[in-house]
Amino acid sequence: MNNIRVLVPATTANMGPGFDCLGMALGLYNEVHMALSPGRLSIDVEGEGAADIEKDDKNIVWQAARRVFQEIGQANPGLSIKLINKIPTARGLGSSAAAIVGGLVAANRLTGDTLSRDRLLALATELEGHPDNVAPALLGGAVVSVMAEGKVHYLKINPPEELTAVVAVPDFPLSTQAARAVLPAQVSLRDAVYNLSRTALLVGALCAKRLDLLYIASQDALHQPYRTPLIPGLNQVIQAANGAGALSVTLSGAGPTVIALTDGKSKGIADAMQKAFEQAGVSCRISVLKPAVEGTKIL
Structure with a gap:
């Protein structure tokens, strides 16, 4: 070839x-x-x-x-x-x-x-x-x-066939190095158990196609709380997407992109995320993507 x-x-x-x-x-x-x-x-x-x-x-x-x-x-x-x-x-x-x-x-x-x-x-x-x-x-x-x-x-x-991702990409970059630099070297036993239990539930939910479990299963205590100050409006974007009916809302990787998982209903969630970022002074691009x-x- x-x-x-x-x-x-x-x-x-x-x-x-x-x-x-x-x-x-x-x-x-x-x-x-x-x-x-x-x-x-x-x-x-x-x-x-x-x-x-x-x-x-x-x-x-x-x-x-x-x-x-x-x-x-x-x-x-x-x-x-x-x-x-x-x-x-x-x-x-x-x-x-x-x-x-x-x-x-x-x-x-x-x-x-x-x-x-x-x-x-x-x-x-x-x-x-x-x-x-x-x-x-x-x-x-x-x-x-x-x-x-x-x-x-x-x-x-x-992933379940109906799973859809609403992806809000802010107009500023965030290097993985900078996002890792804010993480603590050690975490509490409580936070470790918090993430272990939710990661296990998230994997199980994807395997069993239980989208109703994604809200609890996608919560995090190990990285998102520490990265929140790096991303203006992050908490508001998460709240807005949840309020518009998202199944889960998380940082994508180290951020600053925020991703909301849905069962196919995306328009109201996309609008809510974009508006919340705009209110924080951040412009963003929205994409609606299926898992590959x-x-x-x-x-």
Whole structure:
């Protein structure tokens, strides 16, 4: 194959209490085109982040592709890469995970699909640092993932068909580093039990398709309370979405994006979220997305 085209979905991690272990793919995609280009590296970027994304050997897609060549013991042949991005950058929707997974999958196909899906997931986790975004980006659906004994252990769950996400993306970025810097080094036993019980209930609710349990199951004590001061109007947006009938409302990943899960009724919730952000002086974009069950697709 000379020219590979890959679609990689956005992801929402944590989903409330599932800090660094739970994520879900969403139907918003970055597109990676990759072809051999002997002796040189060429990178072109369109769409989200086009002005800011590196177009040299610091580019994340290129670094992921290079990791595939290293893994299979093949010399870097040079690549032509074109990125068409629809996932907002630095907003908590897994843009870096999509870049990593897209680079790995495209390079793997370009070199004859030598690496298994599980090995690609291991490499993606190595590059990203944790599997909560890269696992659903690669596999699709909602994914519970655990790093143990040097391996990613995971369980994919196909979300209920009626599940819909109303996504409010503020117009300011928030780096994962900044969002992690406000978290405490230690938490209380009470907060640990609070999140453990809700994470277990959330996974069970998704498996049993019990959407009525999402409100309680999505509550969090480990990261959202500490990140709230970084996002103007967050509490008001959550209250407004809940008041408009959302099943659950959480930060997406580290934020600042806020995601409301619904059973398909989205208009009133979207309007309520946008109005609440506006009252806090924040403009935002609203998208209504379905979970992406397939994950990364080679076209």
